[in-house]
Amino acid sequence: MTEATSATPAPDALAGVLADAPFVRLVATDDGDALAAAGLLARALRATGTPFQARVARDPVPADVDDGVAVAVGVDRGPHAIPGTGRPASTAAFAVARALGVEPDPVVALAGVVAAGSVPGADGSGDALDAAERAGRVERRPGVALPVAGGDGGADAAPSRSEALAASTLALTRYSGDPAGARDALDPLGLPADPDADDRRRFASLVAVDAVDGDDASERAASAAERALRPYATDGPFETVGGYADVLDALAAEAPGTGIALALASDPDPSLRTAALDAWHRHGLAAHRALDDATVGRHDGCVVARVDAPPTVLPTVARLARDFRSPEPVAVALDEGAGRLAALATEPVGLGDACRTAAGEVGGDGWGSPARGGIAVEPDGPGESDVTAALAALREAI
Missing domain, CATH: 3.10.310.40 (Diaminopimelate Epimerase; Chain A, domain 1)
Structure with a gap:
């Protein structure tokens, strides 16, 4: 089946279709942007009382739905789609949810934007960023975009800072995939469990330099690493918007069932958050080690x-x-x-x-x-x- 390249449909048009649908089947591509977009649409459908089903597939084919509507997310296929071409699918889903009369979670939308390779506020995500800032849900600060705060040496079950840095796929450094190497790189910084702005700047400087260091680093490395720097801290289930994006991207490929559950949960319980972090951590380490x-x-x-x-x-x-x-x-x-x-x-x-x-x-x-x-x-x-x-x-x- 061939891919299409039509423009993203007008939010009002798709919202009108969804508003009249007795049942909606959402099928998303296996990436973090499409997963976030599917979550935004599913939450909006739940808020409006419309029954739905959501799943992830590597090559979505929207199946016929008797007396219902099928929506492909992340690919332009079928009569109703949010393709993610031209702008992230999550920004279009955010607009569709608003057109349905629902106020969508802007942090999920921004996480989808980062997962799509963009940055909050760009590529049509200005409305989501404005909503998040007005609600006091995000704050830009120095540092590195990780899903956990992770001070090393604590008893927290979440990955430590060095473990999180080694697993992050928002950057590629000499210690990516190597928690012990990341710990050795961080030790000279002496970062406390609760770092201040200066501590975070030193952390960000280390990662920024290491991401472009080495003969094999490409010219794109510096711009690619920007997604990992000066993150938006958030009150969501993870420490930063970028860290949330990294988790969604890993789950879409590694544990799509957990990914759907996370995208649907407005307040994930500790067991779901732990399962998501575990899958993300395994995925990130495996990817880095494979490339190494x-x-x-x-x-x-x-x-x-x-x-x-x-x-x-x-x-x-x-x-x-x-x-x-x-x-x-x-x-x-x-x-x-x-x-x-x-x-x-x-x-x-x-x-x-x-x-x-x-x-x-x-x-x-x-x-x-x-x-x-x-x-x-x-x-x-x-x-x-x-x-x-x-x-x-x-x-x-x-």
Whole structure:
């Protein structure tokens, strides 16, 4: 099925459809922006008394609903969609919820914006940022965007500061994926459990320098790391908006059921928050370690990181490579043994369609949207079922 590239529908139009629907089925792509958007829509439907179902899929196909409405989130598919092309899906969902007469959670919307690769206030998220600031729900401050405060050495079950820094996928440093290395890097700063503004500035300076240090850092590394710096502290379930975004992105791929539950919860209970943090922590460490052990090669138009990693972390590995290591506009994370690859582009280039075409040439499955995609083949399947052949076809297509 081909991806489309139409503009995001007017909020009033989609809100009118949803307001009259006896039942709504939401299906979101497996990324943090779409997950946040689905959560905003689901909460609005719950507030207006409309029955709904929400789920995450790598390639959403909105199924027919008898006497109801199906909405694809994160991809332009079906008669009703919030594609996330041109602006984050979460900003469009925020506007749709308002058009339904509901005041949506602006912190969730802003977390979706950061997960989409943007920053609060940009790409159509000004209304959400204004709402959050007026309600006193966010405050920009020096520091690093982590989901937990995490003073090292405490008895809190949440990850410590060094563990959180090692797992964060908003930045890539020499200690990413290495909690002990992160602790060694932080020790000279002497950060207290409750840091002041100067402490946070020193912390941010360390991460900013380390994100662009090294011969393999790309020119995009400095701008990519900005999402991790000067975060918005929030009263939400996590310490910062950026940390919330990082958790949503990990859950969408690693634990979508937990992700849906988190996106729907206006006040997550401690067990849900702990489950979310655990999944995020495992995912972040695995992605960083996979990239650290990768064999990286540069080709015309893309960089390929050959890894041995769980399929759920491949999109994150590709994103880290794209943002911090790739001089090319497309990054691919390839696991030859598993017959899987994930690809991300810096801007919409028809990547999903390219993955479908390339996969079709080797008898595999391809999926994606204009700026992200994936391919899966059976390593021992019949004929030329080879992910390396699919990669070659993909490189030709892009």
